C-alpha cells in the first residue's frame with residue numbers, strides 16, 4: 001500500500017510538471033493598449049496613471065505581454081515600470097512620449113524600467129524629453145550641490161533584454177542610463193540633442209555587464225557613450241557619434257573603493273565633428289582603480305578635435321587640485337587600426353611611469 005502511495009504521488013508530481021510546461025505555452029501573446037486604460041494622445045493630458053495600470057496588468061499576465069502605445073503624442077510625467085513580471089514584456093512604442101517641461105515635477109528620472117527580465121522596448125516611436133525648457137537650469141559646472149535634471153530612460157536591474165528601433169530627442173540630462181544590468185542589447189536607436197546642450201550623454205553605463213550597443217546614431221551635447229565603474233564586457237559596434245564629446249571611459253577614481261572597467265570593445269565606429277574621439281579619464285586626485293582590456297578598432301574620425309585623450313587629471317570643476325595619487329591606473333589598451341581622416345591632437349595625461357600603453 002505504501003508503495004502504491006509513493007508511485008501515485010510520483011505520478012501526480014510528474015503530471016503537474018507537464019501541466020506547468022503546457023500552460024506556459026498555452027497563454028497567447030496579449031496586448032495591453034494604453035488607450036484602453038484611459039490614455040489620450042493629445043500632447044496635454046498626463047497619462048502616467050493609465051500607463052502604470054497597463055504595465056501592472058501586463059506584468060501580472062503569465063504569457064507574453066505587450067504594452068501597446070499607438071500613434072499620438074502622449075504626455076507622461078515621471079513613471080517607473082517595475083518587475084519582476086510573470087511573463088516576458090514588450091513595451092511597443094508606435095507614437096511618441098512627451099515629457100513635461102517643468103523640471104521641478106521630476107526626480108532624477110523621466111521613465112524607468114526596473115527589476116525586469118526579458119523586456120523588449122521597441123516599435124519605431126520616439127521620446128521627447130523637452131530639454132530646451134530645462135537646460136538653462138543646469139548649473140553643475142559651478143554649483144557642487146546642483147540638482148540633476150531627469151534622465152530620459154533609466155534601466156535599473158534589467159536583464160536579458162533589448163532596446164531597439166526607438167528615437168530619443170532633447171533629453172533634459174542623459175538619454176539612456178544603464179545601471180546594474182546584465183545582457184542588454186541596444187540597437188538601431190537614434191539619440192539626439194544640440195551640441196551645446198549640457199550633460200546630455202547618449203548612453204551612460206555603470207555597474208553592468210554584457211551590454212552591447214550597435215547600429216546606432218548618437219549626436220548630443222556630451223558623451224556619445226560613457227562607461228563608468230563596474231562596466232564589464234561592453235561592446236560598442238557600428239555606432240556613429242557626433243556631435244558630442246566622444247566615447248569615454250570614466251571618470252574613474254572619484255569613489256573611495258577600487259573601481260574597475262574591463263573588457264570593453266569599441267569597433268567599427270565613426271566620429272563626426274565630435275569634440276573628442278575616444279577618451280579615458282580619471283579624477284584628480286583619484287583612488288586606486290583598474291581599467292583593463294580596452295580594445296578600440298576600426299575607428300574613423302572626421303573632424304574630431306582630440307581623437308584620443310587619456311586624461312589622468314580630469315577635473316571639470318574649479319574644486320580639485322592637480323595631483324595624481326601614488327597608485328595609478330593600470331591601463332591595458334589596444335588601439336588597432338585607428339584611421340584619422342583628420343588628425344587632431346592626441347592628448348596623453350599620463351602620470352610618471354605607470355601609463356603603459
Ligand SMILES: *[C@@H]1O[C@H](CO)[C@@H](O)[C@H](O)[C@H]1NC(C)=O
Nearest residue numbers: 056059060061083084085086
Ligand atoms: C503573477 O501571477 C500571480 C498568480 O496569478 C499573481 O498573484 C501575481 O500578482 C502576479 N505577479 C505580478 C508581478 O503581477
Ligand SMILES: *[C@@H]1O[C@H](CO)[C@@H](O)[C@H](O)[C@H]1NC(C)=O
Nearest residue numbers: 118159160161162183184185
Ligand atoms: C540575453 O538576452 C537575450 C534576449 O535579449 C536572450 O535571447 C539570450 O538568451 C540572453 N543570453 C543569455 C546568456 O542569457
Ligand SMILES: *[C@@H]1O[C@H](CO)[C@@H](O)[C@H](O)[C@H]1NC(C)=O
Nearest residue numbers: 235237238265266267268298
Ligand atoms: C567590425 O566590422 C567587421 C566587418 O563588418 C566585422 O567583421 C567585425 O566583426 C566587426 N567588429 C566587431 C568587434 O564587431
